[in-house]
Amino acid sequence: MFSSKVRSGVAVAVIGLALFATLGESSTDSGSSSNPAPNAGQSTGEPAAPESSAAAPIPLATPTSVASGWELTVNSANLNANATIAAANRMAQPAPGTNFVLVNVTLANKSGKPSPAYVEVDISMLPPSGVAIDTSGMCSSYAAAGLDTMAQMQPGSVQTGDLCFEVKEAEIATSLLLAEPQFTLDDVKDQRFFAIQ
Numbered sequence: 001m002f003s004s005k006v007r008s009g010v011a012v013a014v015i016g017l018a019l020f021a022t023l024g025e026s027s028t029d030s031g032s033s034s035n036p037a038p039n040a041g042q043s044t045g046e047p048a049a050p051e052s053s054a055a056a057p058i059p060l061a062t063p064t065s066v067a068s069g070w071e072l073t074v075n076s077a078n079l080n081a082n083a084t085i086a087a088a089n090r091m092a093q094p095a096p097g098t099n100f101v102l103v104n105v106t107l108a109n110k111s112g113k114p115s116p117a118y119v120e121v122d123i124s125m126l127p128p129s130g131v132a133i134d135t136s137g138m139c140s141s142y143a144a145a146g147l148d149t150m151a152q153m154q155p156g157s158v159q160t161g162d163l164c165f166e167v168k169e170a171e172i173a174t175s176l177l178l179a180e181p182q183f184t185l186d187d188v189k190d191q192r193f194f195a196i197q
Contacts, residue, residue: 054126057176057195066192067120067181069111077196078102079172081139081164088142098166100139101125103177103196106160109153118149119182123163126178126193127171139164173197 052058058074066072078084081102085092094100103125107117124132140146140163147161167175177194184190 052191052193054176054193057193059195060197062194063106063108064179064192064194066179067190069109069113070117070120070181071108071110072121072123072179072192072194073106073108074177074194074196075104075106075160077104079197081143084144085139085142085164088144092138092142094139094166097170098168099172100136101165101167101172101175101196102139102143102162103165104145104160104162105147105177106158107147107149107153108158109155112155114152114154116150116152117147117159121149121179122182123149123177123179125165125167125175127167127175129171132178133165133167136164136166139166 052064058064060074060076063071063073079099079101081100082094084102085100105123107121109115109117109120111120124134126132143162143164145161147159147163151159153159163177175196177196179192179194180187180190
């Protein structure tokens with residue numbers, strides 16, 4: 001009994017050390033080009049995401065990989081959707097100095113597994129302040145063609161709809177849509193900035 005526990009403990013330690021050594025090797029700086037990555041030059045099957053930044057966002061109607069197997073396209077935006085939302089519920093009003101902004105997007109699951117979009121992709125509005133704005137629950141609930149990020153999307157499925165944000169009036173014209181994987185090892189590299197107009 002004691003020896004089987006010792007063997008189990010040794011096996012766990014060996015696996016842990018092997019994992020630590022592997023992670024350590026991948027994080028070391030290999031300043032030379034004589035040791036390329038194993039998949040260097042090989043295609044992963046996904047189109048390369050276009051370079052984007054807050055200064056050079058991805059234009060409208062450009063399908064872009066935003067997470068492994070997930071593609072987002074920004075189709076259009078209603079930069080002052082107050083009347084549209086109020087038509088569905090006159091009590092739904094933005095806070096003073098803000099407007100509801102509806103951004104129409106298409107989201108495609110090109111992965112090999114079913115999943116709700118919210119598990120895979122984080123989408124927010126990014127004003128010039130740099131502080132991301134999540135979707136507005138009140139506004140989204142009254143958007144006639146709202147994007148259902150909670151619905152499970154099967155592989156190959158596509159969904160088009162509106163995301164609703166409450167944004168300061170003075171920041172709307174220079175705001176962008178920000179999309180990134182929910183889980184990432186490189187927050188900076190994996191961010192995608194989209195123009196909304």
